[in-house]
Amino acid sequence: MNAILFNSDGDTSSIDTEEVFEEAKQIIENNSDSKEKSSKKKNKIKKDKPKHSKVIIITISIVVLILILAIFSTVFALINIGNDKIISGISILGIDVSDLTQDEAKNKVSENLNSRLNTDLIFSHNGTLYNVLPSQLESNFDIDKAVGEAYSYGRNGNVFQNNFGILDTLLNKVNLQVDFSYNDDLCNSIIEQMNTNFEDGLKQASYTIDGNNLIITSGKTGNVIKSDDLKIMIVNKLTSVDYNTDPIEVPVEEVSPNAIDIDKIHSEIYKEPVDAYYTTEPYAVYPSSNGLDFNISVDEAKQMLATASDTYTIPLKTLYPSVTTNDIGREAFPDLLATYTTSYASSNSNRSTNIALAASKINGTVLMPGEEFSFNGTVGKRTAAAGFKTATVYSNGQVTTDYGGGICQVSSTLYNSVLRANLEITNRVNHTFTVGYVPIGLDATVSWGSPDFKFKNSRSYPVKIVATTSNKRLTISVYGLKEEVEYEVELVSYKTGSVPYSTVYTTDSSLRAGQTKVVQSGSNGAKSEAYKILKLNGKEVSRTLLSRDTYSPHNQIIARGN
DSSP: EEEEETTTTEEEEEHHHHHHHHHHHHHHHHHHHHHHHHHHHHTTOOOHHHHHHHHHHHHEEEHHHHHHHHHHHHHHHHTTOOOOOOOEEEEEEEEOTTTTOOHHHHHHHHHHHHHHHHOHHHEEETTTTEEEEGGGGGEOOHHHHHHHHHHHHHTTSHHHHHHHHHHHHHHHEEEEEEOOOOOOOHHHHHHHHHHHHHHBBBOOOOOETTEEEEEEEBBBOEEEEOOOHHHHHHHHHHHHHTOOOOOEOEEEEEEOOOOOOOHHHHHOOOOOOOOOOOEEEEEEEEBBOEOOOEOHHHHHHHHHHTTTSSEEEEEEEEEEEOOOOGGSOGGGEEEEEEEEEEEEETOOOHHHHHHHHHHHHHHEEEEEETEEEEEEHHHOOOOOTOOOOOOEEEEEEEEEEEETTTTTHHHHHHHHHHTTTEEEEEEEOOOOOOOOSTTTTTTOOOOOOSSEEEOOOOOOSSSEEEEEETTTTEEEEEEEOOOSSSEEEEEEEEEEEEEEEEEEEEOTTOOTOOEEEEOOOOOOEEEEEEEEEEEEEEEEHHHHEEEEEEEEOOOOEEEEEO
């Protein structure tokens, strides 16, 4: 006779009961033979009937127990046959998934754990709170693996093991953990950021360059986060069955700052000057650069640091190259890209001096591709010490005198030249009043501070500005290297309207009552438009509006007697 057993997946196995009884019988016989032999040795004829009875009872009990287990397993397996759900009594991180399919369990667990990932972790230190979203750490729960383990309970052994597992979960319950991972580099970065925000945190020595001085700030003993401990606390927080949003008290330790390493600082700020040079095959310009060094010896700096202080100031010096970029000769710039000339024949001596001086300051300027030119930055402040003279200027809509009067003719001449070289204008302002040395709408005014005239080398090769004065004529040229597609540039500007002048009366006590005198003649202002036209092989390919300008009128001023 066979007993058929079913496991929870519907598989069957059987036990041959006759074979079980046969084995029991053999045990009895073997036991009997053993006893007889023993009796003969001891010359005993009498059999030990009580012992034989005990063996029979034990054997029969074993057989009965096997039959009971077989019957119980068969019935229990029949109950669970075809069950595709997680057995009862299984939880994942305290989330009950009993009697759920794997998909249902995944959805339920994901909803709960994703909520944790999207809820701020709150860290506390000295009364200050810091919030970090777990998703910022690229945190992840392996929910699929956990659900798979939950589903395997009662399915991954033989029929007795599976049925015992099912019964055990019903009585004792099982709570499974979930594998958790995060990006360690991101976590370290956030921990370091928290360290820098601690008011009582460790401050390492640091330095900054302020003009011609190196400022070194001493370090300060302070608290530093115990990174490994905090990471464990984060993981325990997010994987806890009793999850909550209570703040985590940040574990810290007091750390002293590193000693100031002046040799290391010197090696970091020291820079050799680099001479400019160029090649012609192919054409290329390699710009110069200034160097930097302590203006005292390293040993002197160490002596300075020997005295305790919160800050130390070490003087710096600029190391200049032997050959600057502006020293590179014209041979490195083989092509004349544009040139423009204006006359200042009617200018007085002071104005002429200012024009020649400003021209000399921009002469030879080399701009690398993408580099921006500033007129004010190149020419500098117009002062007597710099060699400038007083001459007529426009200030706040009035005609007056100041140092550098006349240099707007230089900026306007430069404007016309760089436009024709097809360079990018980044800042240009028209004059308050119209000027006579360039066409209307093609002027560029400057004043120390503001306004400034700026443009950028938008070409792929460096350009060189050459400015010369001769016979009261100012010529500014742009040299460089023509590109594969080189456009012809034409500038067009014209007056679009007038701005009528007004008559302003003033009182002059030197005049008789009713007597008048024209102090300033009036002239109308104007409105204008200016365009840049690009041509290729003589044909227009684009027309760009440069500006629409308004020029103020010169009001007539009449003085009257009292």
